[in-house]
Amino acid sequence: MTAQQQSMLTGSAVRQDVKKGTVIHNGSTDCLGLLLISSGQLRAYILSDEGREVTIYRLFERDVCLFSASCMMRSIQFEITIEAEKDSQFWVIPAQVYQQVMEQSAPMANYTNEIMASRFSEVMWLIEQIMWKSFDRRLAAFLLEEAVIEGTNCLKITHEVIGNHLGNAREVVTRMLRYFQNEGMVSLARGTVEIVDTKRLERLAGK
Amino acid sequence: MTAQQQSMLTGSAVRQDVKKGTVIHNGSTDCLGLLLISSGQLRAYILSDEGREVTIYRLFERDVCLFSASCMMRSIQFEITIEAEKDSQFWVIPAQVYQQVMEQSAPMANYTNEIMASRFSEVMWLIEQIMWKSFDRRLAAFLLEEAVIEGTNCLKITHEVIGNHLGNAREVVTRMLRYFQNEGMVSLARGTVEIVDTKRLERLAGK
Incomplete structure (x- = not known):
């Protein structure tokens, strides 16, 4: 990354404190941004029409939450809810800023790929659990x-x-x-x- | 992409014809490369210890098969099998060549992101089906x-x-x-x- 790209990211990051139970991201209408978790615990889950829930994965200290910035990628076509399971602190990088840097920076885009691949692995593990x-x-x-x-x-x-x-x-x-x-x-x-x-x-x- | 990157990709691509029923990729031991499907139909599925199968998604003409090059990303930690459901033709870009271009080229890395996000969307749809x-x-x-x-x-x-x-x-x-x-x-x-x-x-x- 160039120095300019780095300062765009750090300059735009906003720190946020949320209480346990706060819904941080709710389906595809929200697009808060990328979250870098500094403390606490988040839970990503899906909801059925009847209101049943199932946890897809959890995020802890130093994890990155990508799907709270789902508007960044048009191929993300699913609704996920992200909730604080404990009082949590995180940095928010606005979706547009992150997207702009990612479009120019190969290392940033590859990093994003790795994050998505690890969430993908968790989801595949979940399917195996449910099925077998x-x-x-x-x-x-x-x-x-x-x-x-x-x-x-x-x-x-x-x-x-x-x-x-x-x-x-x-x-x-x-x-x-x-x-x-x-x-x-x-x-x-x-x-x-x-x-x-x-x-x-x-x-x-x-x- | 630079002209050099483009010629690396096209120069390394190999055309392959497979018969219906051929297993193209089998778990994490295989790493054939990225497939660009020119005709036919592929099926990606997972296997339980007892040999039961479930289809994760299917690929058709002009689709790109990413997980046949799963060694490209260390965060891909799941076993998937890819099989030709019909007689199929595709181009194979070797995993190392693709990875090398992706590491340097932001457009290529972003394109890969979009492919992964659309597979992710299909898998999320599958979880909803299975659960609800x-x-x-x-x-x-x-x-x-x-x-x-x-x-x-x-x-x-x-x-x-x-x-x-x-x-x-x-x-x-x-x-x-x-x-x-x-x-x-x-x-x-x-x-x-x-x-x-x-x-x-x-x-x-x-x-």
Whole structure:
């Protein structure tokens, strides 16, 4: 990148602080810009006509959120919602500025390619999960992943929120968690799911 | 692009003819190159450990196949198989040549971005189908799409091949097609599925 391109990017970047639960990008009507996450956690998900959700991927510190600038590329023809899962801070580079630099700069365009390819890989992984894995294995994998993200085996999460991540109804989640509890893999209390047998959950998840 | 870059691409391109059923790219071990399809039809699909298939997208005349050159980008971390669904002809640009030009040329890198974004859009559409649509609606949509591609309502296709496209067992396909037949939407014969009531299939598919 030239010095001019660099200063265009840094000069246009705006810092933003959002509270947990804030919707940052909502479908193709929004085009906030590219986000560089400095702290917190974002979740990208899709919504069915009936209001069911499924998480497509998550973004953490130092990740780049590309689809909040989806107007940059006319071939991006899908609706995605991006929400802060925790209080988050990020830098926003306006879509037009980013697009202008990307059109001129091969390194920037190649960098964007790599970001898109890694989101693509996550989405392909998700398709494999949905197509080939039964719900008990997906739920086990989700609980283990949450424990790593949160750094604790005692997860503060409702059955409804789990359903929104996995694309299943709350009742289905509750039923399976009760089965996990009967089998001694988790312990349930109001608003929490505690992992008590990590090894067995890992075997179930196929790890 | 510079004249030198253009001649690198055209000079390295090799024309290839393949028969229906040829596997052109098989997972991450292969890295043939970028394909420019001049005639025929390709299918990109994923495979489960148990050998079940699901079609991710299809490629037609003038489409570009990017993931047959997946070694170009290290962020492409998934296994995809590409197969000729019909006798096909295409030009192959070797992955290293394409990568070298893309690293220097912003237009080429941006063009690659657009190709990837349109495949991404197709994959997002597939996730929505799998997550929110019941199998009868997906099968109806598939039959209608096939009729458009083949230009006929009398499809020469086995129940097993339909299952490989949609990620379902042959028995499940057969059961649903018999239901469609009882309802007067299709007519079944050995190796063919004939659409007899397009309007009703369209309503079922949600079109």
